[in-house]
Amino acid sequence: MTQFVQFLGRGRSGAKSCERPGPLALHPLARAAFAETGKPLSPAQVSGSQRFLLGGLSAPITVTWEITAACNLRCVHCLSSSGKRRPRELTTDQALALVDELAEMQVFQIHFGGGEPFLYPGIWRVLERCRERDLVMCVSTNGTLITSERARRLAALEPIYFQVSLDGATPETNDRIRGQGAFQRALRGLERLAAANLSLTVNSVLTRYSFPELDRLYAIARNFNAKLRVTRLRPSGRGRAVWAELHPTREQYRDFVAWLREHPDVLTADSFFHLNAFGERLAGLDMCGAATATCCICPEGEVYPCAFFQAPEFEAGNLHEQSFREIWQRSPVFAFYRQMGAGACSGCLRYDLCHGGCPATKWFVLQSLQGRDPECVLADSPTHPLAAKQETPYGAITAAVRCSSVTSQDGACQEEA
Ligand code: SF4
Ligand code: SF4
DSSP: OOOOOOOOTTSSSSHHSSSSSGGGGSOOOHHHHHHHHHHHGGGGOOOOOHHHHOOOSSSOOEEHHHOOOOOOOOOTTTTOOOOOOOOOOOHHHHHHHHHHHHHHHHOOOOESSSSSSSGSSTHHHHHHHHHHTTEEEEEEETTTTTOHHHHHHTTTTTTOOOOOOOOSSSHHHHHHHHTTTTTHHHHHHHHHHHHHOOEEEEEEETTTGGGGGHHHHHHHHHHTTOEEEEEOOOOTTTHHHHHHHSSSSHHHHHHHOOOOOOOOOOOTTTTTTTGGGSSSSSSSSSSSSSSEEEEEEESSSSSEEEEOOOOOGOEEEETSSSSHHHHHHHHHHHHHHHHOOOGGGOOTTTTHHHHHOOOOOOOOSSSSSSSSSTTTTTTOTTOOOOTTOOOOSSSSHHHHHHHHBOOOTSSTTTTTO
16 A cells, blocks of 8 residues: 655645546646647557557656755756755655655656755665665766765665766866866766766756767766766756757757767667657657656655656645655646647647657747747748748737736736736
8 A cells, every 4th residue: 555655744635635636726827738739649649659658657667856956056057946955845754755655656766866966964865765665766966076985885775877967078068057167076976986886877968069079978978987868958947048048059959860870879868859850760768758657756845747847837746735646646737748639740740750849848938838849850841731830939828828827916917017
């Protein structure tokens, strides 16, 4: 039987209210956004990974757990706007109970992030509990707090995998994003983890500035006996403010696909599937796995479809009020997400390859889930079946609800004021 995560100062009333979830529980913005995507897709209409994941799994394969918002860096593209610890972060006891619940649900892997996970006071106990419960652990770290002693202690927790972030192969490129001195400090962290023989990945967010340094990043990773993992920049958190300046150009993306072909050992976290629309399928999942195969738990117990979808209107539930199992299995946000239609992408000849791209990117750039991926590689193609369609930055219904949901008592729309 599932053990409920026990939280201080909260009864089960929150859990009870979840027993009959319905559309009313959905934020009006989210409801309108889902409705705009049109008819839910049926298994007969889809192919590839989507056929298996449509409707979601009984438990996620991987859970991303941003265990604290505390961070000693202030990266300009931070997806969760991390910096300071937040007031209602889960206590260590709550975190341990959550590990037990995830293990009982047979979640395969927990991917710890933040913030900087090594600033969470109970991190060692949480990692040790994962080890006891045979959960595969992956820790994303900025690498700057790894001492030799910590690296040796971590080696006792194997199997455990590490991702150390480098957003450029030079101090100039990396530090303009991650802050002065971050490059050298991350390299020292990598050295210490490598010296303890830990399984390592160098994680790099692709930007128009880091693109020319891919070969050098690859060499740095090899130097530490690590794999290189390149991921897509999303406009969430602080990334919203810099996305337009940093995201790669279409030409870079085209060259990147060729570069990946020449470097088959480079991982991509399945994050570039929108590039499949160039015509050649990249290895890995070819669709968004949010709410079906993965989801994200945030420091104060908020659960979202994925780490890049931290918008309050898409909060699926909160662990201060409900168990994780309840949220995963009964949240209206997840139920709707799993049935989303193809929106403006229906009819696209490349839909089977691209599946409409990343919903989180659409939401934060367009405030709509109905449009094409803002980095749709066919957007300007004159022969593209959707090229003539006009897209407004806000879908009509979403705009109306957006306005009414933020209307103040005197009737003025605060959003527009
Ligand atoms: S129109 Fe949609 S499905 Fe087609 S390539 Fe663009 S984002 Fe992908
Ligand atoms: S919403 Fe975007 S970032 Fe999140 S899992 Fe889906 S494709 Fe990936």
